[in-house]
Amino acid sequence: MAVKILLALAGVMGAAGMVLAAAAAHVAPGTALDGAAYMLLFHAVAVIGGVALLQQNTLQRPPALLVLAAWVIGAALFASDIAMRTFAGHRLFPFAAPTGGTILIAAWLTFMGTAVCALVRK
Numbered sequence: 001m002a003v004k005i006l007l008a009l010a011g012v013m014g015a016a017g018m019v020l021a022a023a024a025a026h027v028a029p030g031t032a033l034d035g036a037a038y039m040l041l042f043h044a045v046a047v048i049g050g051v052a053l054l055q056q057n058t059l060q061r062p063p064a065l066l067v068l069a070a071w072v073i074g075a076a077l078f079a080s081d082i083a084m085r086t087f088a089g090h091r092l093f094p095f096a097a098p099t100g101g102t103i104l105i106a107a108w109l110t111f112m113g114t115a116v117c118a119l120v121r122k
Helices: 002-026 033-055 061-087 096-121
Strands: none
Touching (some): 033 061, 061 096
8 A cells, every 4th residue: 555655646746847847948937946846856757666676575565665764754844944045035935945955965874774784685
């Protein structure tokens, strides 16, 4: 069930990333919307790839699910804050984008650790 929810969220992230990319090109050029779009698009693909690795039993389930959820949350926080600043003129909440970025960094490091553990385990 969690895997299907993550895949659905990856679809939402991909769609939102495309919407932000279009807005960056046509509505608000020269803003940080490009970065927000890329953050969502890249992490949508990462979630899909992570689900595939999880389904192949390449990674251990609990830490992999934590990483996938963190990718969704971190990218959403980062992109939402940038979109709010662009369209509403204020932040989502103080330090939302840096918090999202920090979550993403921690998630990528956890992914690396999970992969190393899987390598050592075999």
